[in-house]
Amino acid sequence: MNPMAAAAGEHDDELATCIVVDFWANGFGMRVRIALHELRVGFGFVEEDLRIRERSDLVLTMNPVHRSxxxxxxxxxxxxxxxxxLxxxxxxxxxRVDTRLLPADPLDRARAxxxxxxxDHKVFNTQTRFLKSKGEEKEVVKEELLDQLKCLEGVLGDRSFFSGDKFGFLDIVLIPFSSMFRGYEQHGGFDLNAECPFLMQWVKRCKEKESVRQVLPDEGEMYELHKKWYGIE
Amino acid sequence: MNPMAAAAGEHDDELATCIVVDFWANGFGMRVRIALHELRVGFGFVEEDLRIRERSDLVLTMNPVHRSxxxxxxxxxxxxxxxxxLxxxxxxxxxRVDTRLLPADPLDRARAxxxxxxxDHKVFNTQTRFLKSKGEEKEVVKEELLDQLKCLEGVLGDRSFFSGDKFGFLDIVLIPFSSMFRGYEQHGGFDLNAECPFLMQWVKRCKEKESVRQVLPDEGEMYELHKKWYGIE
Structure with missing residues (x-):
């Protein structure tokens, strides 16, 4: 695929200089695309299909250490x-656009x-174990995952976004996970609106943002993909 | 122990406002103390003995999520x-002291x-597996560890420090690991001066810094502690 084939963003001047290599269903990569949209940076997109075991020459050349x-x-x-x-x-x-993703205050930055x-190191790990789990183990990991989501709901508090009044760094970090929320509910048999109502309202607010809407994939497709990935019946 | 009992640093004005909670042999924590010395920030020190399973009330209160x-x-x-x-x-x-730890250029910052x-996520993991390993497995993990150290030596190149001419962020991140280098050599039966001569020269240069000398523990004591920790005979 031509790196320039899929262009996005309002500023075409960056187009030739900024390329994102990613897989459509990669939550970590969604962050990058949301951030670029948010700061109105034009970019080319090169799809790397993570369903295939081999990595492309581009990935092997550009990220030889992790190949990711x-x-x-x-x-x-x-x-x-x-x-x-990010x-x-x-x-x-x-x-440039006077919209910093991270807060200005060092302590707020440290918290974010x-x-x-x-x-990255707790919730993602728990999500993976949860989606792979069955039977009794599933019940245990489900509680762990819900505890972590409730913990994040506590961090959000009564603010509109994790960064306060405006959508920022930590919002961008977490929102891609929401594309698996329907999958969580189906796999675990629970209702996230009942479990974490404030977090779900935050998801709704984020999805009103154009930058998020442009990037988040269909939740049904995401769950189907993960079902195949983790051998969920 | 009184948080104020052990004071360090040249600026006493920060003393009452800045406390480090750490264990003397914790490489991650050494970074913090080196950075504070480097930027001449006075701090109080509270020892948390990681050899004891239970964490202090201070740690449980201040870091309830990770308790670390x-x-x-x-x-x-x-x-x-x-x-x-950091x-x-x-x-x-x-x-304040016109000595930023991270480089100024965004790409250099990203590389650091x-x-x-x-x-943190490769070398530390490999070190732990290496120190726990025996027999044939030890030989395999030893090569992995040496490859990673040589990889870092390649990143250093012919510069004096990872940050270039002056000691900075990535130097501070890595130098605490050097306090285990004698342990690596004893456990693995090799000579790091022969394997990674440029990295070892970098270690020597770092140890000429007062901030590093004040913090790095005795290598023999470090290895003795890890021998007990990992059950090395």
Whole structure:
């Protein structure tokens, strides 16, 4: 696929200089695309099909250490790791549109990064174990996953977004997970609106954002893909 | 122990506002102390003995999610996770002494963060598996560990420090690992000076820094502690 074939964003001047390599259903990569849309950075998109075991030459060249996506290629140079890419995007383009993704205050920034790490190293791990689990184990991991979502709901509190009044870094980090929420409900037999009503209202608010709507995939397709991936019957 | 009992750093004005909770042999926590010394921030130190299974009330209160150290308590508010704390220290105190830990250029910052993540999620994991391994498995993991150290040596290249001419973020992230290097050699039966000569010269250069010398523990004591921890005979 031609890197330039799928173009997105309002600023065409960045188009030739900014390419995202990613798989449509990769929650980590969705973050990058949402952030670029949010800061109105035009980018080319190269699909890397993660259902195939082999990685493309582009990925092997641009991320030889981890051989993973997303990769942001900016002026020919790769930036890897979704959180790392978000920091880069914020530092390069955040000032231009006067919309920084991370908060200004160092303590608020530290809190946002702390919870981003929690999402990546706790929630993602629990999601994977949950979707792979069956029977009694499923009940145990389900409770763990719900506890973590409720913990995040506590972090959100009564604010509109994790960053306060406006959609920002931690919102972008977490919102891609919501595309698996219907899958959670079907796999675990529960209603997230009943379990985490405030978090679900936050999801709804995020989905009103154009940047999010453009990127989040269909929840049904996401669950079907993960069913195949994890051998869910 | 009184949080104020052990004071360090040249600026006493920060003393009452900045406390590090850590265990002397915790490589992640050494980073925090080196960074504070480097930016001349005074701090109180509270020892958390990780050899004891139970965590102190202070740790349970300040880091209820992970119950781990290091924790930096700044004006009564906790910042957790060593990389997160380094970013915080850089943002709060880096400007004051005109010595930012992270580079200024966004791409250089992204590279430094990428390799910091590599150290935390690859090298640390390999170190742990190596120190726990025996017999044939030990030989396999030893090669893996040496490959990763050589990879980092390649990142260093012919520069004096990972940040270039001056000691910075990635140097601080990696240098605590060097306090286990003698342990690696004893456990694996090899000579790091022969395997990674440039990396070992970098270690020597770092140890010339007062901030590093004040924090790095005795390598023999470190290996003795890890021998007990991992049941090494």
């Amino acid at each position: 996506v997303p990769i942001l290629i900016h002026r020919g140079r790769p930036i890897c790791g979704s959180i790392n890419i 920091e880069f995007i914020d530092e390069v383009w955040g000032k 990064r702390f919870w981003a790490d929690f999402v | 150290v290091p924790i930096l308590i700044h004006r009564g508010r906790p910042i957790c996770g060593s990389i997160n704390i 970013e915080f220290i850089d943002e709060v105190w880096g400007k 963060r990428f390799w910091a993540d590599f150290v």
